[in-house]
Amino acid sequence: xxxxxxxxxxxxxxxxxxxxxxxxxxxxxxxxxxxxxxxxxxxxxxxxxxxxxxxxxxxxxxxxxxxxxxxxxxxxxxxxxxxxxxxxxxxxxxxxxxxxxxxxxxxxxxxxxxxxxxxxxxxxxxxxxxxxxxxxxxxxxxxxxxxxxxxxxxxxxxxxxxxxxxxxxxxxxxxxxxxxxxxxxxxxxxxxxxxxxxxxxxxxxxxxxxxxxxxxxxxxxxxxxxxxxxxxxxxxxxxxxxxxxxxxxxxxxxxxxxxxxxxxxxxxxxxxxxxxxxxxxxxxxxxxxxxxxxxxxxxxxxxxxxxxxxxxxxxxxxxxxxxxxxxxxxxxxxxxxxxxxxxxxxxxxxxxxxxxxxxxxxxxxxxxxxxxxxxxxxxxxxxxxxxxxxxxxxxxxxxxxxxxxxxxxx
Amino acid sequence: xxxxxxxxxxxxxxxxxxxxxxxxxxxxxxxxxxxxxxxxxxxxxxxxxxxxxxxxxxxxxxxxxxxxxxxxxxxxxxxxxxxxxxxxxxxxxxxxxxxxxxxxxxxxxxxxxxxxxxxxxxxxxxxxxxxxxxxxxxxxxxxxxxxxxxxxxxxxxxxxxxxxxxxxxxxxxxxxxxxxxxxxxxxxxxxxxxxxxxxxxxxxxxxxxxxxxxxxxxxxxxxxxxxxxxxxxxxxxxxxxxxxxxxxxxxxxxxxxxxxxxxxxxxxxxxxxxxxxxxxxxxxxxxxxxxxxxxxxxxxxxxxxxxxxxxxxxxxxxxxxxxxxxxxxxxxxxxxxxxxxxxxxxxxxxxxxxxxxxxxxxxxxxxxxxxxxxxxxxxxxxxxxxxxxxxxxxxxxxxxxxxxxxxxxx
Numbered sequence: 001x002x003x004x005x006x007x008x009x010x011x012x013x014x015x016x017x018x019x020x021x022x023x024x025x026x027x028x029x030x031x032x033x034x035x036x037x038x039x040x041x042x043x044x045x046x047x048x049x050x051x052x053x054x055x056x057x058x059x060x061x062x063x064x065x066x067x068x069x070x071x072x073x074x075x076x077x078x079x080x081x082x083x084x085x086x087x088x089x090x091x092x093x094x095x096x097x098x099x100x101x102x103x104x105x106x107x108x109x110x111x112x113x114x115x116x117x118x119x120x121x122x123x124x125x126x127x128x129x130x131x132x133x134x135x136x137x138x139x140x141x142x143x144x145x146x147x148x149x150x151x152x153x154x155x156x157x158x159x160x161x162x163x164x165x166x167x168x169x170x171x172x173x174x175x176x177x178x179x180x181x182x183x184x185x186x187x188x189x190x191x192x193x194x195x196x197x198x199x200x201x202x203x204x205x206x207x208x209x210x211x212x213x214x215x216x217x218x219x220x221x222x223x224x225x226x227x228x229x230x231x232x233x234x235x236x237x238x239x240x241x242x243x244x245x246x247x248x249x250x251x252x253x254x255x256x257x258x259x260x261x262x263x264x265x266x267x268x269x270x271x272x273x274x275x276x277x278x279x280x281x282x283x284x285x286x287x288x289x290x291x292x293x294x295x296x297x298x299x300x301x302x303x304x305x306x307x308x309x310x311x312x313x314x315x316x317x318x319x320x321x322x323x324x325x326x327x328x329x330x331x332x333x334x335x336x337x338x339x340x341x342x343x344x345x346x347x348x349x350x351x352x353x354x355x356x357x358x359x360x361x362x363x364x365x366x367x368x369x370x371x372x373x374x375x376x377x378x379x380x381x382x383x384x385x386x387x388x389x390x391x392x393x394x395x396x397x398x399x400x401x402x403x404x405x406x407x408x409x410x
Numbered sequence: 411x412x413x414x415x416x417x418x419x420x421x422x423x424x425x426x427x428x429x430x431x432x433x434x435x436x437x438x439x440x441x442x443x444x445x446x447x448x449x450x451x452x453x454x455x456x457x458x459x460x461x462x463x464x465x466x467x468x469x470x471x472x473x474x475x476x477x478x479x480x481x482x483x484x485x486x487x488x489x490x491x492x493x494x495x496x497x498x499x500x501x502x503x504x505x506x507x508x509x510x511x512x513x514x515x516x517x518x519x520x521x522x523x524x525x526x527x528x529x530x531x532x533x534x535x536x537x538x539x540x541x542x543x544x545x546x547x548x549x550x551x552x553x554x555x556x557x558x559x560x561x562x563x564x565x566x567x568x569x570x571x572x573x574x575x576x577x578x579x580x581x582x583x584x585x586x587x588x589x590x591x592x593x594x595x596x597x598x599x600x601x602x603x604x605x606x607x608x609x610x611x612x613x614x615x616x617x618x619x620x621x622x623x624x625x626x627x628x629x630x631x632x633x634x635x636x637x638x639x640x641x642x643x644x645x646x647x648x649x650x651x652x653x654x655x656x657x658x659x660x661x662x663x664x665x666x667x668x669x670x671x672x673x674x675x676x677x678x679x680x681x682x683x684x685x686x687x688x689x690x691x692x693x694x695x696x697x698x699x700x701x702x703x704x705x706x707x708x709x710x711x712x713x714x715x716x717x718x719x720x721x722x723x724x725x726x727x728x729x730x731x732x733x734x735x736x737x738x739x740x741x742x743x744x745x746x747x748x749x750x751x752x753x754x755x756x757x758x759x760x761x762x763x764x765x766x767x768x769x770x771x772x773x774x775x776x777x778x779x780x781x782x783x784x785x786x787x788x789x790x791x792x793x794x795x796x797x798x799x800x801x802x803x804x805x806x807x808x809x810x811x812x813x814x815x816x817x818x819x820x
Contacts (some may be wrong), residue, residue: 192637226765227602241654262635355636
């Protein structure tokens with residue numbers, strides 16, 4: 001067992017998470033888009049709480065919240081985000097922020113431990129205005145022009161207007177201070193069913209997968225759906241459907257054990273009931289943490305396209321529109337989480353990649369980073385029914401605090 | 411050979427068609443949407459021309475142009491339409507109107523022939539504001555409320571505003587006068603390649619196919635495209651693609667010789683690159699002139715849906731949203747066209763259904779109706795490159811005039 005000074009207070013963690021759930025509540029989840037009123041209140045809530053952990057609170061010019069410590073010794077940065085997807089779950093983000101707050105409360109007050117946990121809530125991880133704008137700003141990847149151009153994808157409101165409404169106009173953005181932190185630790189719900197189906201408590205994240213995205217365009221011949229004989233048709237929509245089915249048949253033999261691929265969008269041109277589609281377009285995505293697997297699948301994709309072009313009657317082009325870079329989690333951090341899982345959760349942990357993106361992938365570009373997962377009931381996420389058993393939330397908090405202590409060298 | 415009094419003047423026909431092409435010209439085609447300025451000028455052109463055929467001209471309250479005769483004896487109604495699809499071809503519509511005008515010019519002046527050809531240009535066959543509004547109005551299927559509700563599908567302009575701009579507000583609509591006509595004859599470009607590929611000059615239309623339309627909805631489970639293992643997915647988009655391919659594989663064994671089917675629109679829900687589609691929808695259409703064939707295909711479609719539902723992981727529903735009614739062309743009219751084709755075109759004709767809809771299908775609900783086709787180069791239609799060889803246009807006009815004479819009993 002961890003000593004009592006490293007022990008997370010489970011009731012306090014659950015109370016904090018429920019306090020955040022009450023701000024912007026929607027059914028059993030929340031509706032807390034970036035820079036909405038409930039989001040602003042959630043940031044304020046955190047600013048009020050940080051002093052409990054001996055941390056000085058600040059909100060920077062992009063809406064990141066930081067709690068910084070004056071305690072001597074190594075400093076671990078920990079956190080996640082407080083805004084939500086539209087009409088989504090209560091734990092996606094807040095879980096990691098409250099775990100970080102709890103670790104700071106427990107460890108920063110422990111005078112026998114050198115060092116402290118500092119807390120961050122990264123703004124807009126959920127991408128209402130962009131992609132990981134808060135953590136990307138912190139690691140130096142966001143320009144003022146990026147902010148000028150950003151708009152809320154739902155309402156169209158500019159990010160500049162939103163920042164002004166938040167009272168953050170003209171405020172400086174806080175950038176990473178080289179050498180300040182020994183690394184970054186983040187907890188998150190799994191958003192899949194690996195832990196639940198394996199009756200496990202903790203996922204030790206080995207990597208955050210990269211995302212490769214392709215636009216696949218089919219060209220046939222637009223024609224009249226009544227007067228064009230079946231044998232004379234060049235139906236781009238049918239060619240696309242065949243390609244989707246071929247991917248489903250051929251990818252499994254070439255993929256890795258955890259590769260996933262998705263056709264998220266299909267568009268037929270012109271998309272009218274009485275016109276044979278002359279064009280068809282699909283947005284196709286592959287995720288893996290192993291670029292060699294992706295290279296193999298991309299070659300298969302291009303081979304399949306060549307076959308379509310050789311056979312006809314339609315032609316196809318495959319354009320890569322996004323190249324992923326998997327983020328590897330630090331080996332020492334993984335060991336610390338696993339060791340904490342042994343002590344606190346009876347070893348019910350598994351090493352696994354993260355199929356979803358997280359702020360940790362940005363932090364990993366400038367410092368050692370680690371992540372742990374807790375189970376998602378039914379694997380559900382990005383939906384208001386998202387949930388995790390209270391017991392699993394508490395176990396996760398205890399593992400997080402213990403792992404933080406280990407990383408700080410305690 | 412037909413006697414000279416029945417002989418179409420090929421040069422006059424080509425000149426008239428080129429005069430109409432010059433109004434609203436777009437590349438080698440025209441852009442002449444319903445109630446546009448070029449459309450209005452085209453109607454005026456016809457009104458000016460009708461007296462050449464001894465016809466009194468009128469435009470009614472829905473934009474139909476009529477040329478009526480006071481000659482004694484039976485009357486044949488003939489015509490087509492003058493507006494075009496957006497940026498489309500020069501012959502789709504005008505060919506039938508000019509043939510009708512030519513038949514009236516030749517036959518109405520022939521004192522040895524009892525009876526006359528009357529000419530109609532039906533408004534909005536191309537469906538900018540609705541479906542066959544002009545001919546449907548003439549046969550009594552359009553209410554004032556239908557006109558109140560109609561809007562231009564491109565611009566959104568109301569039909570009432572458009573009629574006002576045309577100076578047609580408050581003008582009465584002309585309805586069919588029971589017993590006035592022995593029937594209706596229409597010529598049109600084929601819009602397919604049956605005639606061209608068979609080196610034929612004339613299509614004798616046996617029927618206008620009915621259109622059956624289905625909305626096919628797949629329900630899976632929306633989930634995160636990164637965290638959801640392939641084995642755990644219920645991808646509605648993939649289920650749809652498999653269904654399209656299954657239709658392609660199984661319909662040919664159950665269809666008729668000229669059945670056509672088309673998936674014109676596909677929508678994935680929510681249609682985002684990183685979300686597994688929880689819903690997918692396709693708009694599916696079948697055309698045939700034989701309801702028994704359709705019944706067989708619809709049963710196959712429902713069997714295939716049952717198989718999807720039994721096997722999983724997604725469910726599917728098939729909803730019929732449009733039931734077609736094929737319009738049979740009058741046997742005597744078919745014989746007249748075929749006989750004219752023997753005399754004028756050396757028998758280079760074929761009996762065939764029309765896969766596209768035409769005003770003749772509305773007229774067929776109240777009187778005997780017939781149609782003839784001329785070849786489309788490359789089978790192209792609804793595109794500005796649509797064309798027919800001048801020689802084929804002239805041959806078609808001669809067959810049309812001769813068939814009209816035969817129908818009038820000459």
